[in-house]
Amino acid sequence: MNAPRLLLVEDDPALAELLEFRFRQQGYAVTSTPDGDEALLLAAEEVPDLVVLDWMIEGTSGLEVCRRLRKGKATAHVPIVMLTARGAEDDKIRGLETGADDYVTKPFSPRELIARVGAIMRRIRPALAGEVVEVGDLSLDATAHKVTRRGQTIVLGPTEFRLLKHFMEHPGRVFSRGQLLDAVWGSETEIELRTVDVHIRRLRKGIELDGAPDPVRTVRSAGYALEAF
Amino acid sequence: MNAPRLLLVEDDPALAELLEFRFRQQGYAVTSTPDGDEALLLAAEEVPDLVVLDWMIEGTSGLEVCRRLRKGKATAHVPIVMLTARGAEDDKIRGLETGADDYVTKPFSPRELIARVGAIMRRIRPALAGEVVEVGDLSLDATAHKVTRRGQTIVLGPTEFRLLKHFMEHPGRVFSRGQLLDAVWGSETEIELRTVDVHIRRLRKGIELDGAPDPVRTVRSAGYALEAF
C-alpha cells in the first residue's frame, strides 16, 4: 500500500479534524499539525506528497512555511495548497510567487478542497515507476508485472497491462484515443484510433469481477478514464 | 486533452532554449521564435493561449508586437507576459497601457516566470491549467471531464460540457449566440444561431437541481451568461 501522504497544517481544531477525516476517507495518509514549525519538522522527517496549508497558523506564518518548504531540498517540489481568507487577492498573488500550487478561499466546502487536491495530485504526481500502484480496488505491481483486484489475481495481455498501468498512474484523468496511442503504444505508431476501443474492451473483460463495477469510464467523444474511487 | 499553447518570443538563443525547455517540462506546447514579425505570423496561424514576449527583439519591437496582437481580432484577448530590462519603469507603464498582462524584470529566475505564467493561466483560462473551476455551486474538472453541483455528479453531453466549461471560464460574462458558436463549436461552423438556444436548454436541464436556482441567465436580445453567485 502506498497511499499518498498528505500533510495538513491547520490550527482550527474543528476544521482540522473534519478535513483529516474526509481525506482519510479519500485514501490519503494524513499527518496533521496546528503548528507551522512542527509542520516543517514533520515534512523534513517524512516528505509528504502534498501539503495543505492554512495561511494563518500558529508559530510561523503559512507564507513562511511555504517559502521554507520550497527552500528545503527534499521538499522543494512538493505541491502546496493554501487555505486563504476570503478575498485576499494580494495574498493570492504573493502566495503564487512563493510557490503554492493552488488556493482555496475560505469558506469552502470540504468537497471543493478535496477536488482541488485530487486535481493537483493528478497533475503533479508522475509515473510511479517500479512501485505498487493502487487505485480503488485495483492493485498493480509494475516490477512483478502483476495485477490484482480485491485480492484476486488478474491476468492481462501485454498491451492491456501497459494500458492499465498508464491509467493507474493518472487516475480519474480522461485520455483521448490519440493520447493513449502515444502513451501506451509509442508516439510514432500509425494505428487506427478505434483499435484503442478494442483494447479497452479486452482490458474491461480482463478486470471484470462479479459485484464489482467497471472502473473504466467511457467519456463520449473524448476518450476513456479510470475511475478514481 | 490539448496542452496550453505558449508562444515564446525571445532573441537570446540561450535564454530561449532554457525557457522553452522549462515550459515544456511544465506541460506547455511551446512555439518559439526570435523574431517579432514571425511571432505575429505564428500567432495568426494558430492562436496561442499565452504569449511570452521579450521587450527587445529583432524585427519589430516587443511593444509593437504587443500592440498588433491586441489589434488582431483573434489574438486580442490572449494574455501577454513581457520580459523587460531592469528598472525600466517607463517601459512598464507603457507596456501596461498597451495591454500586457504582466511583467517580469530581467534578471529573473525561470521559476519566477513560470509562476507568473501559471498564475495568469489560472486567472484567464483555469480549465486549461488543469484546474478545477468553481463557479457558485458548480464545479468542473476539465481533466477528469466531470461536473458536480452541490456535490451531486452531473452528467452532460459533449456539447453541453464544452458550453458549461466556456461559461465557467468567464463567469458572469454575457455571450451572444454567435460568440458561443465560435467558442464552443469552432469558428468555421455554419450552424443556426437558434441551435444555441436548444443547447442552453439542454444544459439547463442537465444542471437543474431542486431548490437550486438556474444559474444560466438569459439576456434578452444579447445572449446568455452564467450567473456568478
Added chain:
DNA sequence: AGGTTTTGTGACACATTCGTGACTGACTGT
C-alpha cells in the same frame, strides 16, 4: 390591450460514436 420580437420547448430525422464478435496475420516456443 394589442401587436411585435425574442426565447423556451418538445419532437424528430439524421449523424456520430461506441461496444462487440469475428477474422487475419504475426510471432513464439515446442
Added chain:
DNA sequence: ACAGTCAGTCACGAATGTGTCACAAAACCT
C-alpha cells in the same frame, strides 16, 4: 510444422448526441 497467443482491423447494431423546425410562452413596445 503446429498450436497457442496476441495485435490490429473491420463491419454492424445499439446507444447516444445533434441540428432544425414549429409552435407555445414570455418579454417588450406603443
